[in-house]
Amino acid sequence: MTTHEETTPVLVGAGQISAREPDTERTPIGLVAEAARAAAADCGVTGVLGQIQSLTCLNILAPSYSDAPSTLARHLGIDPGERFYTPIGGNMGQWLVGYYADRIAAGGLDCILIAGGEALATQMRGKGAGLSGVLDTATGEGPRLLGDDREPTNSAEQRHGLNLPIQIYPLFEQALRRRYGLDPAEHRRMLGEFYARFNAVAVDNPRAWRRDPLSAADIAERSPKNRMVGAPYTKHMNALIAVDQAAALVMMSVAKARRLGIDPERWVYPLAAANGHDHWFVSQRADLSRSPAITACGERLDRRDRSPGPVQLFPQRCTDGARCAGYLRA
Structure with missing residues (x-):
């Protein structure tokens, strides 16, 4: 008889890759596979990838894959029963943790892999091998989608140029500024102080893409190296898209972790x-x-x-x- 304790979900392995050195053979799936192997190794035992029952590959911005989850599975040499792909969305990685935790707790799965990555730095340098086109042209029905794939904007918003986050998020920020009762200079100064805290974390993180220390003034004030992207957001307040990075997580049930001999000191409980x-x-x-x-x-x-x-x-x-x-x- 399976007990609640046995089906408790635990995170047992994590992998992160930041590939800064140029490599003309680099592809997004290659980076994602590397992160997945690192996550499996982080479990501290062998054979973890072969236990994966469900694999989800987060959406890759570029280039296009006809079936990224299946391509990833082939790179890893595994054949999970479920293979999912997601819509574009910065929330999807965290959403998947909750989704899979619920399924593991219900007893439907006992070992899963979540992985995603990009090689846009390589692509934007124009040095990637085939990165401008479809890398995997295998025929088939394509990947099963997990998540909400509705269009992010409607026709009226598109007519007014509201298509991308860099056009929409500044609207939120201006509304917040009014709510806070700040003038534009005060608000940008507050944002500089806020983002400086993120920068301090990045400086100490070897996996961060950029680790140059920046002061609150460096971040908030416009300069030739820090242009205004969408008021009040300067360049240093915007996320970097041109990165070659990947990450992966392995989650399983407590019962599975015990059977594989994974040290309980490695278990992280998603509460x-x-x-x-x-x-x-x-x-x-x-x-x-x-x-x-x-x-x-x-x-x-x-x-x-x-x-x-x-x-x-x-x-x-x-x-x-x-x-x-x-x-x-x-």
Whole structure:
């Protein structure tokens, strides 16, 4: 008989790759496979990749693959029963942890792999082997999609040039500035101080792509090397897209980890997760300075983390069209 304790999900391996040296043979899937092998090695025992029942490859911006999860599986020499791909979305890595934790806790799976990466630095240097086209032309039905693949913007937003994060997020920031009661210079100075804390973490992280120390003023003030991208965001406030990086996670049940002989000191218990979204289209939101979905998810986690128990799914409709769901494991 399987007990709740046996099906408790645990993170047992993680791998990160930052490949800075130019390599004309580098591809995104190659980096992702390298991160997956590192995650398996991090488990401290052999044969982990062969135990994977479900594999999800996060969306790769470029180049296109006809079936990235299957290509990754071939690179790793494994044949998992499930292979998923995701839509583009910065939330998907964390969302997948909650999704798989719930399935493992329910007894449906006992070992999974989440992996993703990009080789855009190589591609933008124009030195990648075939990176401008489709790298895998294997025929078939294509990957199974896991997640919401709706268009991020509607036709009215597109007509007004609201297509990308660099055009939409500045609207949120201006709404927040008004809510805080700050003038533009004060707000940009506050952002510089906020981002300087992120920079301090990057400076000490050997896996960070850029580790140059920057002061709050370096980040906030416009200069020839720090142009304004979308007010109030300067270049140093924007994420870098031209990176060659990958990461992967291995999660399994406690019972599986014991059978494989993985040291319990390596186990990380995902205690709680929540996901939600506000009105899908930005132009339909009532207040750009607030997120009812984030508020509702935070409140749900805050309540549930005081009441340990078996994994459950708690659907909840939030205000402003938002929805959220929480997962908890004792």
